[in-house]
Amino acid sequence: MLIHLHNISKIYKAGDVEVPALINLTMKVEHGEFVAIIGQSGSGKTTLLDILGCLSHPTSGEYWLDGENVHELPDAQITTIRNKKIGFIFQTFHLLPRKTALENVQLPLMYARVPHATQHDRASELLTMVGLTDRLYHYSNQLSGGQQQRVAIARALANRPALLLADEPTGNLDSKSGNDILNVFDQLHQQGQTIIMITHDPLIAKRAERCITLSDGKIVSNQMTHPSSKILV
Amino acid sequence: MILAIIHDAFKNLSANLLRSGLTMLGVIIGVASVIAMIAIVEGGQVWLVSSIERLGTNLLFVWKKRLTVEERRMFAGRNIKLKYEDALAIRQHFPNLTIAPKVGFDGQLKIGDRDFSGHISGTSPEYSEIRNFFPSAGRFVTTEDLRGWRRSVVLGKTVAEVLFGTESPIGKEVKIFGGVKKMKTKDITKVEKQEQEIVEEYRFVVIGVMEPKGEIYGQNRDEMIFIPVTTALRFFKGNDKIDSMVIHVPDRNSMEKVTQKLHQFLVQRHDGVDDIRIRNQGDFLGAVEQTLWTFRIVLGGIALVALLVGGIGIMNIMLVTVTERTREIGLRKAIGARRNDILLQFLIESTTISVIGGVLGIILGIVTAYGFGNLVAQAMPGGGDWGAVVEPTAILIAFTFAVGVGILFGLFPAMKAAKLDPAEALRYQ
């Protein structure tokens, strides 16, 4: 088992008001699974993914990743987990401006202390894989949204993470570009990559093997998707 | 691998030229203004001190003190006021001192249809030596001139040019009008005493022309006119009272002692009335020093404000970019940057900007200071040479402060952002 969340709660404090975003949530994900998380806006999807990606701490509960109780680890080790075990893809891409596609993909490798020559080779290999061979030296603002998101995927995969997390990766894209991204995910999944993807579109969720539905910080449904439904998209 | 982070930091700097440039500008303004201001003030000090020393060195100036009406009434009948005899007595009692008495009056020199109105000084041969001011043609007044009440006159360069043009004035005759002589004349009938004012007019022979000296400390030396002090007293004053004395003391260290002794000596001669004032050059320098301190404080204040403005400029840029930079830090942390990686990156970025800005500021400050020095030198006739004095201490202080501020303000937002959870930093508004 790759992921085991146990009784996870997250309560945001906005001034005096406490906003419970996740309430006693428990879930498991196996190696190689492709899981979609759906739910209405404000249901806690991003909060959940942040915790899975070690971008924030839960208020209570345990998060076991690859056999380690993550939030009991010291900061430095959590940083290493973010760098090596997790690849994160954001709805708004979050590429560094004024850097080329190649430089953006090299960043996680740099923080992993990979030698520079290796960084370059690995980054261009990844960009080739997402179909951007001829865009290596383009700056982020010279790329379309779909291209930027593909750079972000390449960056997320840089250190061969065990877990790929995507928060509405197609949310800011037209359907054609969105479909390209989903095709990349399919391809990665076939190669055995574990993927957890947030979406609020049930059709997109059907591209995953399993669909978890969140509502008000709780899991309200957790079921396998019908394989044949893929044809519909 | 730290090299990679350093490399990345430099790339960030060149990729964000506007941001880097604006931050640098703050440092440049701060450093340059402090260095320039201090250099200008120090240059001014050197200039003032040297121009005072050009008046002659180791000098004492003796004046009569202005007495109040009450004092005058009180001391009536006593032997007060500075007199030519006093100068002669000092000469006798203090043989190692060199003394030049001075008595002046306003007058007019005439030759043909040309004339020159100015201040005429009666003095002794020693004056030339003491004030380091010599004739370029002919001679200065001599002991013989004094002894014989000769009507000899030495002209300043401008005076000679006005009266004689390009001709040599030596040996020529000029008429001098001036000096209001108050004469108590007794009427022939001896019935009433009368006070009469007479404007004297005499023929003088030009014996010398002074070297060009320009304006020094508010006095144009090229417009001076010298005659023997005895002649001045006898023909134009009708009494024995002189205005002042300049005294050269051979040993600089004994200035104070000599001042005291002279004072005592003169008070004694004046029947115990203290109606004289003795100043030395040190007092002048002291006064100048004081002015300079005021100057220094004012300019220092301005420089400090400039430094502060520079600092605030740096802070502003940092605050404006803090949202972008916080998100950048969030992203970097999300993909695996350690806190130290982030801090190192920001430390390098802000240090580089600040140090480059600081060096540019030093250059700009020095150029400004020398430029100002040249400007002043050109504006001052007679060769004021206001060389800017660039103090290494000033450079060090300005550089350290501005660079310190730059680094601090560059690092501060980074330290704050690096403490946040990546999720929080990424979505920072």
Ligand SMILES: Nc1ncnc2c1ncn2[C@@H]1O[C@H](COP(=O)(O)OP(=O)(O)O)[C@@H](O)[C@H]1O
């Ligand atoms: N930083 C925050 N501070 C306070 N409340 C927050 C914060 N982030 C999210 N929330 C609240 O938590 C709930 C879940 O948010 P989120 O996980 O972003 O939902 P989703 O991604 O499903 O739209 C929402 O009610 C949201 O308003």
Ligand SMILES: [Mg+2]
């Ligand atoms: Mg969301």
